[in-house]
Amino acid sequence: MTQNIAFELVSPEDRLVSEPVSMAILPGEEGEFGVGANHSALVAALKPGVVELYKNDEKEPFRKIFIAGGFADVTGESCTVLAEEAVNVDDLKQDSLESTLKDLMEDIAHATDEVEKKRLRRRVDMTKARISALTGRLAL
DSSP states (O other), rough: OOOOOEEEEEOSSOEEEEEEESSSEEEEEEEEEEEEHHHHHHHEEEEEEEEEOOOTTSOOOEEEEEEEEEEEEEOEEEEEEEEEEEEGGGGHHHHHHHHHHHHHHHHHOOOOOOOHHHHHHHHHHHHHHHHHHSSOOOOO
16 A cells, blocks of 8 residues: 655645645756655755646546745655645646737837846746646747
8 A cells, every 4th residue: 555645735825735645746946856655854946837646556646736836845744835826737728828928928029128028038937837737848
């Protein structure tokens, strides 16, 4: 029988997950990493990407959650993700994201202030990350 680890994912708005999982795959700043029972203790910075949650010995995650970055606090018994923003991948809408991306690109083309362009580029990058989370491939 597979051992579980207590998993929590919290954003400023809500606690999205609080349940045992056999494994969680997290988008670390240094690369993806898996967390399960008896994992070594660590604190890791997380980049925008998808958190995948697994139960038992299933080959596919039972839940995928897009996060906009944050931190993970891992012990042998628990994993807590503090996300800047989090949304279930199933709740993302590709048409809406692509429309937002198009609008942001137009805004960048018309922006004259470098600070504004930088802010818009960050929004473009986050929108592309959401599209990638939904489609499973890099957004160009």
